[in-house]
Amino acid sequence: MSPDVLIEVRGLRSVFGTQVVHDALDLDVRRGEILGVIGGSGAGKSVLLRSIVGLKDPDGGSVRFLGKDTTHLRAEDRRAIDRRIGVMFQDGALFSSLTVLENVELPLIESHHLPPDLVKDIALLKIALTGLPPDAAAKYPAQLSGGMRKRAGLARALALDPEILFLDEPTSGLDPVGAAAFDELISTLRNALNLTVFLVTHDLDSLYSICDRVAVLSDRHVVVADRVGAVENHPDPWIQACFRGPRARGARAHRPVPPTATAGAFDGNSR
Numbered sequence: 001m002s003p004d005v006l007i008e009v010r011g012l013r014s015v016f017g018t019q020v021v022h023d024a025l026d027l028d029v030r031r032g033e034i035l036g037v038i039g040g041s042g043a044g045k046s047v048l049l050r051s052i053v054g055l056k057d058p059d060g061g062s063v064r065f066l067g068k069d070t071t072h073l074r075a076e077d078r079r080a081i082d083r084r085i086g087v088m089f090q091d092g093a094l095f096s097s098l099t100v101l102e103n104v105e106l107p108l109i110e111s112h113h114l115p116p117d118l119v120k121d122i123a124l125l126k127i128a129l130t131g132l133p134p135d136a137a138a139k140y141p142a143q144l145s146g147g148m149r150k151r152a153g154l155a156r157a158l159a160l161d162p163e164i165l166f167l168d169e170p171t172s173g174l175d176p177v178g179a180a181a182f183d184e185l186i187s188t189l190r191n192a193l194n195l196t197v198f199l200v201t202h203d204l205d206s207l208y209s210i211c212d213r214v215a216v217l218s219d220r221h222v223v224v225a226d227r228v229g230a231v232e233n234h235p236d237p238w239i240q241a242c243f244r245g246p247r248a249r250g251a252r253a254h255r256p257v258p259p260t261a262t263a264g265a266f267d268g269n270s271r
């Protein structure tokens with residue numbers, strides 16, 4: 001396994017009853033990249049994310065994290081890998097009975113034996129990193145806007161200083177300005193914190209503006225994983241329908257010039 005590959009998925013099979021969601025699925029996640037994962041509704045993007053982060057056992061094949069097969073780990077080794085992974089689910093998946101601060105403190109309390117004051121300081125730092133105002137820390141999730149809840153979910157995903165961040169449709173439900181700001185935040189954090197980002201999305205603007213590579217799920221496997229400029233020319237019918245539509249034309253037209261800092265963070269960034 002190349003040292004540039006952080007996660008290697010090989011021959012993944014995922015089954016629910018009689019439904020085969022993934023079959024012979026291969027995918028590499030390279031260190032430092034923002035990998036966009038797209039596909040039609042029900043193509044298996046979220047199940048793939050859950051399989052990689054250990055929330056669903058593969059029904060076949062393997063998931064390797066830094067060369068280590070994660071499917072047959074002792075609990076202690078699983079916890080060590082979990083500490084290197086941050087996950088932000090679509091709705092933020094915050095505990096409604098806890099404040100934002102308490103939500104972000106929780107993984108720190110569960111994983112480290114740190115003094116309460118230090119836990120609080122680290123959590124407040126993560127909250128600030130995501131651009132939330134200081135008064136958001138004391139609020140409950142129901143008192144926040146959708147965009148603020150997503151930032152709070154991101155702060156919690158960053159709590160343990162992960163190497164790799166998994167984001168499940170982070171811009172869904174945001175207005176275009178809020179979605180663009182969230183994209184920029186992800187790109188900035190990737191560069192500042194040397195993160196690798198696995199981004200499940202339906203948002204074509206995100207693909208063009210921040211993703212180094214795009215993996216397309218169709219027909220139970222990854223049809224192509226490449227720079228967006230190469231993916232959009234792939235002959236797969238779903239890809240053609242996706243990238244030839246009016247929304248893709250709009251996203252391409254607004255493609256920003258990649259910042260030089262982004263280019264430096266990932267060698268393969270050559271959109």
Ligand SMILES: Nc1ncnc2c1ncn2[C@@H]1O[C@H](COP(=O)(O)OP(=O)(O)OP(=O)(O)O)[C@@H](O)[C@H]1O
Pocket residue numbers: 016021039040041042043044045046047048
């Ligand atoms: N726990 C589960 N039990 C049974 N079926 C499941 C379960 N989780 C997912 N599935 C099925 O697996 C398939 C893939 O689901 P998944 O959520 O990964 O799709 P997706 O590509 O993320 O879709 P969307 O873009 O709509 O969110 C769907 O048909 C879904 O119904």
